[in-house]
Amino acid sequence: MIANNIRRLRFDRGEMTQAELAVKVGVTRQTINAIEQNKYSPSLETAFKIAEALGVAIGDVFSYQ
Amino acid sequence: MSFREKVAWICFLAMAVVYAGYFWAVLPGLASGQNVHFAGLLISAIVILAVLQIIPIVFVSAVSPKDAGQPEDEREKLIELKGSRSGYVVLTLGALVCCVAGMFFGTEPALLANYVLLAVVMAELSKLLTQIVHYRRGS
Numbered sequence: 001m002i003a004n005n006i007r008r009l010r011f012d013r014g015e016m017t018q019a020e021l022a023v024k025v026g027v028t029r030q031t032i033n034a035i036e037q038n039k040y041s042p043s044l045e046t047a048f049k050i051a052e053a054l055g056v057a058i059g060d061v062f063s064y065q
Numbered sequence: 066m067s068f069r070e071k072v073a074w075i076c077f078l079a080m081a082v083v084y085a086g087y088f089w090a091v092l093p094g095l096a097s098g099q100n101v102h103f104a105g106l107l108i109s110a111i112v113i114l115a116v117l118q119i120i121p122i123v124f125v126s127a128v129s130p131k132d133a134g135q136p137e138d139e140r141e142k143l144i145e146l147k148g149s150r151s152g153y154v155v156l157t158l159g160a161l162v163c164c165v166a167g168m169f170f171g172t173e174p175a176l177l178a179n180y181v182l183l184a185v186v187m188a189e190l191s192k193l194l195t196q197i198v199h200y201r202r203g204s
Contacts, residue, residue, distance in 0.1 A: 027138035030067045034203040040140050 003065050006036045009054045016054075024053035068132035069141050070200035071125050077193040079117035083110050084186045088179070095176040103179065144199040152192030159184020 010016040018036070022029045025046060034040035035050070042050065051058040087110040094101040126133035137145070163180045166172040172180070 028067050028132075028135065028141065030070075030200075030203070031138050031140040034140060037203060039203040043139050046139060 001038065001065050002041045002062055003038065004035065004062050006032070006050065006054070006061060009056060009061060013054060021050070021053055025049045067141070067200065068125065068129060068135070069137070069144075070197065072122055073193050073196045073200065075121045075125070076118055077190060077197060079114055079121075080186065080190060080193070083114040083117060086110070088183060088186075091179060092176075092183075095173070095179060098173075101175070103175065107182075144196050144204075147199055148192040148196035151195035152188040155191040156184055156188035159187055 006021070010018070010021060018032045019029045022032045025032070026049065027046060031040065031042075032050075035042050035046075047062055048058055051061045054061060087106060091101055091103045091106055095103070160181070163177060163184060166180060167177050
């Protein structure tokens with residue numbers, strides 16, 4: 001399973017909302033929510049975009065468990 | 066609820082209601098051998114369906130134009146593909162049933178045409194329902 005720290009990282013960045021992150025990544029807010037809750041595993045491209053939007057390396061956002 | 070999920074709900078509900086009414090009016094008569102003029106009913110059903118789908122979708126788009134203008138993202142594309150796969154299975158099964166009905170039971174052409182239409186409608190409903198389920202689950 002692919003786990004993630006998106007929620008914590010959003011909180012660390014001034015409580016960025018899911019909608020704000022979604023705009024930066026270019027997906028819907030519902031997709032960010034699904035990724036956060038581990039209901040959907042994003043493509044590599046979207047995973048990189050999320051990491052870039054949060055200003056961290058991809059390994060700091062996602063981990064394989 | 067995302068814009069595309071709302072559209073899927075609108076299309077599903079409108080299609081279910083309109084075609085339930087159409088088949089309720091046409092199939093019993095055709096099945097009992099009556100001469101039912103279904104072409105007019107079918108055209109009416111298509112027009113009503115278009116109105117019942119277009120007006121709510123325009124309204125939803127007007128309420129949230131930003132969401133409506135956003136292109137499909139990867140998860141939405143995947144959900145659409147899952148819906149299409151489900152619809153394909155239902156359509157294939159429906160086509161097989163129609164073939165059997167035509168070849169082995171000598172079903173009347175008008176009745177057979179409506180069975181084919183029923184298979185197409187069931188396939189579309191299956192596609193939309195699958196999409197709705199995936200949107201609800203978040204997967």
